[in-house]
Amino acid sequence: MSDDLLRSSQLPGVTRFQWQQLLGPIVVIVVLSYVISSISITFTFLTEGTLALLVMVLGLQVFIGNSGVLSFGQAAFAMVGGFATGLLTVPVKIKENVLDELWEPLKAINMGIWPSLVIAVAIGAFFAFLTGLFLMRLSGLAAGIATFALLMVADNVFFNWRLIGPGPQVMPQVPKFGFVDESIILAVVVMVVVYLIGISRRGRLLRATREDPLAARALGASVWRLRVLFFTVSGGIAALSGAMYAHHSGAVSARDFYLGFTFTTLAMLVIGGATSMWGAVVGTIAVTAIGQVLLEFESGVTVGGIDITLPNGARGVVIAAALVAILIWRPKGITGGREFALRLPFLNRP
Numbered sequence: 001m002s003d004d005l006l007r008s009s010q011l012p013g014v015t016r017f018q019w020q021q022l023l024g025p026i027v028v029i030v031v032l033s034y035v036i037s038s039i040s041i042t043f044t045f046l047t048e049g050t051l052a053l054l055v056m057v058l059g060l061q062v063f064i065g066n067s068g069v070l071s072f073g074q075a076a077f078a079m080v081g082g083f084a085t086g087l088l089t090v091p092v093k094i095k096e097n098v099l100d101e102l103w104e105p106l107k108a109i110n111m112g113i114w115p116s117l118v119i120a121v122a123i124g125a126f127f128a129f130l131t132g133l134f135l136m137r138l139s140g141l142a143a144g145i146a147t148f149a150l151l152m153v154a155d156n157v158f159f160n161w162r163l164i165g166p167g168p169q170v171m172p173q174v175p176k177f178g179f180v181d182e183s184i185i186l187a188v189v190v191m192v193v194v195y196l197i198g199i200s201r202r203g204r205l206l207r208a209t210r211e212d213p214l215a216a217r218a219l220g221a222s223v224w225r226l227r228v229l230f231f232t233v234s235g236g237i238a239a240l241s242g243a244m245y246a247h248h249s250g251a252v253s254a255r256d257f258y259l260g261f262t263f264t265t266l267a268m269l270v271i272g273g274a275t276s277m278w279g280a281v282v283g284t285i286a287v288t289a290i291g292q293v294l295l296e297f298e299s300g301v302t303v304g305g306i307d308i309t310l311p312n313g314a315r316g317v318v319i320a321a322a323l324v325a326i327l328i329w330r331p332k333g334i335t336g337g338r339e340f341a342l343r344l345p346f347l348n349r350p
Contacts, residue, residue: 242257
């Protein structure tokens with residue numbers, strides 16, 4: 001009875017498995033990543049950073065898009081993931097010389113990138129689960145404030161506590177990914193996970209709680225349990241994003257994941273469309289492209305013989321303005337909250 005009701009409702013994001021909805025975004029990301037990264041080393045660096053942001057936006061979409069609860073806390077789990085993989089992979093000599101106040105057992109640990117990624121995801125998901133047990137009893141403004149407080153706590157801990165990191169300094173010599181392929185593989189895996197969990201029964205139930213909590217409870221859904229589950233999954237994905245960023249940049253610091261990171265990734269989600277995986281992909285690509293173009297104009301560009309130089313900070317202003325415009329005139333984002341679809345008759349037969 002409950003499944004029939006959920007299938008018949010027209011909630012944004014409610015879908016059955018359709019290969020083009022999953023394969024379409026994957027093809028777009030893979031093709032764009034290889035094409036752009038082939039231009040130059042600079043664009044390879046940009047591509048890896050964008051893929052790390054995409055994973056973070058997908059992590060936000062899993063929870064915010066399905067539950068309708070605004071959360072700033074996922075950046076805290078990205079911070080946990082970045083520091084976890086950094087501490088596990090930085091050479092022992094670097095930790096002994098630079099991180100002299102680090103907890104002794106952490107100084108002796110050194111492993112490869114891939115095992116550290118798994119551990120980082122597990123740690124991020126664990127902390128998301130622990131905090132979710134308490135925070136997921138809140139909704140609306142209270143949930144937003146509480147998750148923002150979580151971000152502030154994480155920032156203060158990592159920024160000041162040298163026992164688990166470099167404190168206000170940067171953790172150097174984090175091993176970098178050797179090829180862009182590694183970032184692409186991780187992004188594709190996350191896209192598959194996000195799509196499948198979104199079309200699962202629990203995903204449909206969580207979206208039902210977003211639209212009408214009382215009706216969802218009548219179907220036997222526990223709002224708190226569903227939110228804790230998706231908050232945990234979102235935390236693990238966010239931790240992976242933080243770990244990818246650390247191995248992309250070769251260093252990590254607490255402020256890498258604070259207000260700027262939080263605003264940018266939330267803007268990507270909202271501009272693209274929070275209720276679909278395709279919206280997360282489109283928003284990440286659009287905001288990154290806009291930011292890169294504006295960065296060129298901030299450095300100075302000659303157009304038709306005229307030198308144009310935008311003031312520093314123009315990127316933030318334009319992206320903020322775009323976010324406001326989307327919220328006013330198209331609150332469901334560029335994609336309208338819909339998944340990828342090929343509008344061809346032979347591909348859309350029932």
